[in-house]
Amino acid sequence: MRLIFLGPPGIGKGTVADRIKDKYNLTKISTGDLLRENVVNKTKLGIDAQEYMNQGKLVPDELVIKIVEEKLKGMNNYILDGFPRTIVQAQELKKFAKIDQVINFTAKDETIIDRLSGRRICPKCNTIYHIRNIPPKKPGICDKDGTKLIQREDDKPESIKKRLKVYQNQTKPLVAFYNKKNILVNVDTDKPLPEIVDNTINVIGLKR
Numbered sequence: 001m002r003l004i005f006l007g008p009p010g011i012g013k014g015t016v017a018d019r020i021k022d023k024y025n026l027t028k029i030s031t032g033d034l035l036r037e038n039v040v041n042k043t044k045l046g047i048d049a050q051e052y053m054n055q056g057k058l059v060p061d062e063l064v065i066k067i068v069e070e071k072l073k074g075m076n077n078y079i080l081d082g083f084p085r086t087i088v089q090a091q092e093l094k095k096f097a098k099i100d101q102v103i104n105f106t107a108k109d110e111t112i113i114d115r116l117s118g119r120r121i122c123p124k125c126n127t128i129y130h131i132r133n134i135p136p137k138k139p140g141i142c143d144k145d146g147t148k149l150i151q152r153e154d155d156k157p158e159s160i161k162k163r164l165k166v167y168q169n170q171t172k173p174l175v176a177f178y179n180k181k182n183i184l185v186n187v188d189t190d191k192p193l194p195e196i197v198d199n200t201i202n203v204i205g206l207k208r
């Protein structure tokens, strides 16, 4: 099964993907995680991408498309989290992957802003927390490996507004793009996490 998790930054795509991937034997492929790894390892891609990421802008299509195409080689069971984010990316994706379903996560703006500003991540294993909704057992420390949690540079208030605008202008058109292909289903995320996870499980595999 080849799935896309679509929706604005911070809505919970990555968190839900982490909670359902094992049930369906899917690999989560997060372009944000892949790019951040490249930034940390100071690869050429990381150096080229960092400036865009810190400013809350999208990394140029050709860079992101290349890493996804490379990653998907020989894979048939995955969740794409954070890709595609532009129509160009979606058109290119079509050339190397047949997507079965797109889950479009929705929420009120206030919910998204609260999720983004309260998000903390483990820089080592990429586990996602939220200071109130998904707190770690020990404040500020990853449950899995004891690493100190960080707030992403682009989750700070200056970047959040820009990222939401980028979503509106460049990513939201994908909702209509996939709707037309009859492979898109919506999941309302103005609910507690267990309910969001259950609702996502209920729509996976559903044809409209």
Ligand code: AMP
Binding pocket: 009, 010, 031, 032, 033, 035, 052, 053, 054, 056, 057, 058, 059, 060, 061, 064, 081, 082, 083, 084, 085, 086, 089, 154, 163
């Ligand atoms: P995310 O972790 O998905 O919020 O991504 C963090 C940042 O990585 C984004 O704000 C972009 O700068 C960059 N990024 C991630 N995925 C993409 C993509 N598909 N296209 C362009 N830039 C991306």
